[in-house]
Amino acid sequence: MARLNINGKLLDVDVEEDTPLLWVIRDHVGLTGTKYGCGVGQCGACTLHVDGVATRSCALPVSAVTVDQKIVTIEGLGADKQHPVQQVWAELDVAQCGYCQVGMIMAVSSLLAQNAKPSEDDIRSEISNICRCGTYPGVLAGVQLAAQRMAANKG
Numbered sequence: 103m104a105r106l107n108i109n110g111k112l113l114d115v116d117v118e119e120d121t122p123l124l125w126v127i128r129d130h131v132g133l134t135g136t137k138y139g140c141g142v143g144q145c146g147a148c149t150l151h152v153d154g155v156a157t158r159s160c161a162l163p164v165s166a167v168t169v170d171q172k173i174v175t176i177e178g179l180g181a182d183k184q185h186p187v188q189q190v191w192a193e194l195d196v197a198q199c200g201y202c203q204v205g206m207i208m209a210v211s212s213l214l215a216q217n218a219k220p221s222e223d224d225i226r227s228e229i230s231n232i233c234r235c236g237t238y239p240g241v242l243a244g245v246q247l248a249a250q251r252m253a254a255n256k257g
Contacts, residue, residue, distance in 0.1 A: 105169045108133070109178030112169065119165035123157075124148045126164050127175060135176035135204050139232070146231030149205035150175050156212035176204045179211060186255070187211045190248040198235035206231045210245050218253055220245065 104115050108131060115130045122141075127133050127150070136159060139147030143161030150159050151174040152167060167173065179185045187210050190196075197203040206229070213220055213228045220228065225245050233241070 104164045104167075106164070106167060106173060107169055107171065108173045109175060109181065110172075115164070117164055120163045122160050123150075123162045123164050123167060123173070124159040127159065127173075133175050133177050137201060137204055139202065139205070144232070145202070146205040146209060147202050149208040149231065151179075151208060151212055154212060154215055156209040174208075176208060179208065185211055186252050187214065187244070187248045190244045190251065194240060194244050194247065196237055196240040196244045198237055202231060202233045202235075203237075206233065206241060210241070210248065213245070214249055214252060218256075219249060222246075 104117060106113050106115065108127065113131060115126050117126055117130060124136060124138060127136055136150050137147040138160060139145035141160050143158035146158060148158055148160040149156050151157065153171050180188050187207050191203065191207060209229050209231050217224060222242065225242055229241065
């Protein structure tokens, strides 16, 4: 049995301790926004936040997460209103097929929470998610616009 804090709710799940967090969230909690891509933590489709840090959930056993850690999925990121990254993604039409974009949005929102003014080099080194459609120019533009808007809203 694992007790997890997912999107601000404490949940008990009856799973083996080596079950990847991705499958706990999708199959046992029913939040299917987080996607399965490669299963080895390389592609980033499964990215979510653990204490604000972008984390690849397909390779993270549920036993590695404690009840004190806050897990946020795409469903929790924009629970009250769309996160600025989600708004920009829709406005710029960043996604093509969209499969990787949930993980991309989670990685970008984590980056911007830690670095409000990332350089292009910062973005390219920190956002390592794979997009088979090649939407990287749109992602770069989206990160830059979201950073500008988030900075403007703070000031």
